[in-house]
Amino acid sequence: xxxxxxxxxxxxxxxxxxxxxxxxxxxxxxxxxxxxxxxxxxxxxxxxxxxxxxxxxxxxxxxxxxxxxxxxxxxxxxxxxxxxxxxxxxxxxxxxxxxxxxxxxxxxxxxxxxxxxxxxxxxxxxxxxxxxxxxxxxxxxxxxxxxxxxxxxxxxxxxxxxxxxxxxxxxxxxxxxxxxxxxxxxxxxxxxxxxxxxxxxxxxxxxxxxxxxxxxxxxxxxxxxxxxxxxxxxxxxxxxxxxxxxxxxxxxxxxxxxxxxxxxxxxxxxxxxxxxxxxxxxxxxxxxxxxxxxxxxxxxxxxxxxxxxxxxxxxxxxxxxxxxxxxxxxxxxxxxxxxxxxxxxxxxxxxxxxxxxxxxxxxxxxxxxxxxxxxxxxxxxxxxxxxxxxxxxxxxx
Numbered sequence: 001x002x003x004x005x006x007x008x009x010x011x012x013x014x015x016x017x018x019x020x021x022x023x024x025x026x027x028x029x030x031x032x033x034x035x036x037x038x039x040x041x042x043x044x045x046x047x048x049x050x051x052x053x054x055x056x057x058x059x060x061x062x063x064x065x066x067x068x069x070x071x072x073x074x075x076x077x078x079x080x081x082x083x084x085x086x087x088x089x090x091x092x093x094x095x096x097x098x099x100x101x102x103x104x105x106x107x108x109x110x111x112x113x114x115x116x117x118x119x120x121x122x123x124x125x126x127x128x129x130x131x132x133x134x135x136x137x138x139x140x141x142x143x144x145x146x147x148x149x150x151x152x153x154x155x156x157x158x159x160x161x162x163x164x165x166x167x168x169x170x171x172x173x174x175x176x177x178x179x180x181x182x183x184x185x186x187x188x189x190x191x192x193x194x195x196x197x198x199x200x201x202x203x204x205x206x207x208x209x210x211x212x213x214x215x216x217x218x219x220x221x222x223x224x225x226x227x228x229x230x231x232x233x234x235x236x237x238x239x240x241x242x243x244x245x246x247x248x249x250x251x252x253x254x255x256x257x258x259x260x261x262x263x264x265x266x267x268x269x270x271x272x273x274x275x276x277x278x279x280x281x282x283x284x285x286x287x288x289x290x291x292x293x294x295x296x297x298x299x300x301x302x303x304x305x306x307x308x309x310x311x312x313x314x315x316x317x318x319x320x321x322x323x324x325x326x327x328x329x330x331x332x333x334x335x336x337x338x339x340x341x342x343x344x345x346x347x348x349x350x351x352x353x354x355x356x357x358x359x360x361x362x363x364x365x366x367x368x369x370x371x372x373x374x375x376x377x378x379x380x381x382x383x384x385x386x387x388x389x390x391x392x393x394x395x396x397x
Contacts, residue, residue: 005034006143006228012040013141015102017057017109019043019050030247034226039135039215042110057109076120080104080133083120087127088134090212091267094291095137103136138213139286140180144233145187146281147313150331155191157327158308162276163195163203171204175272175302178211178283182220182261183229185209186251188279189258190241208272210264221261223251267291271298278303282312289318296320303336310334 008018018041023029025046035041045053077100085091092100104119107129113119123129145151166172172192176185185207192205211217230238230249242249266283278299284292299309300323309324311317311332317324324334 142180174207176209179209279310
């Protein structure tokens with residue numbers, strides 16, 4: 001690509017180390033700035049310092065031995081996960097250990113730390129490192145129409161039938177958990193928009209795109225992408241859905257209005273409901289089976305009867321196969337099945353309510369004329385809001 005950011009994403013996705021030239025040392029800083037903007041860079045250095053860093057990294061890293069590290073440093077790994085949870089709010093307990101360890105090894109190399117326990121101590125004293133590690137663990141790699149053939153199949157077998165069958169009074173609802181920087185959500189928005197126009201149907205479309213990474217959500221909501229990011233789109237799609245400004249492309253307002261971006265933790269937060277299509281691609285592969293099952297069971301709850309689930313090419317529905325009918329095994333497109341009794345999703349550790357309300361709420365006056373049971377509900381509601389609902393502000397134009 002013209003700025004290297006596609007290469008950065010590919011290297012990162014494969015578990016590699018990414019070094020980028022310090023932009024202040026470059027005669028033309030467009031390439032390093034674009035690469036750094038991906039948020040996937042490990043080390044930024046002047047070119048003359050890179051050979052020494054590569055030598056150090058090679059000497060310290062060698063061949064990854066995650067299994068050995070896990071056995072030798074299980075306690076340290078647990079402590080590091082607890083630190084991440086406390087400082088970032090993200091829980092990586094049920095991520096696959098090898099995935100976590102590969103990225104810890106890369107962060108150790110980037111900080112020139114040889115010993116695992118030394119790295120845990122380093123992270124405990126420098127919260128910035130915890131945030132850098134958490135960003136690395138999120139693996140925000142995506143692109144427009146990733147696996148183009150899969151999207152072509154999805155258009156023919158899922159999107160067109162949905163647009164044809166939807167009742168006039170209903171809206172089509174799509175959920176894209178783990179949306180990262182937004183390309184997949186916008187890809188679906190393009191297909192739904194083009195299908196509704198092709199079929200001559202005025203169907204409201206709402207695509208809920210969520211991610212645990214607030215920075216990625218900000219990028220996605222802005223909807224501004226580099227030339228490299230849009231390289232796989234057709235000229236027709238670029239002309240129809242983007243506005244070009246210099247070397248960047250901005251999603252059109254009409255398309256942007258169909259997509260709602262929000263911060264959402266798939267592990268802890270309630271799922272969306274009455275959804276026609278869930279597209280969750282290349283997220284489950286990083287999670288342990290117990291968490292995969294929990295999430296796939298939540299998806300079953302979220303989907304309307306006979307609606308669709310779209311996974312990544314390396315993912316499967318595993319031991320919840322009785323919940324879904326395989327529409328296409330190659331492209332991992334499934335249809336929700338009604339089952340008489342769903343298996344209960346595995347229970348993960350969750351916050352528990354105290355047995356007694358805080359004094360301020362327990363003593364809250366009851367509204368005049370309200371039945372006692374309504375007052376109890378009011379108290380419970382106030383408590384839940386105070387504990388679990390962040391303060392929000394909505395600003396219109």
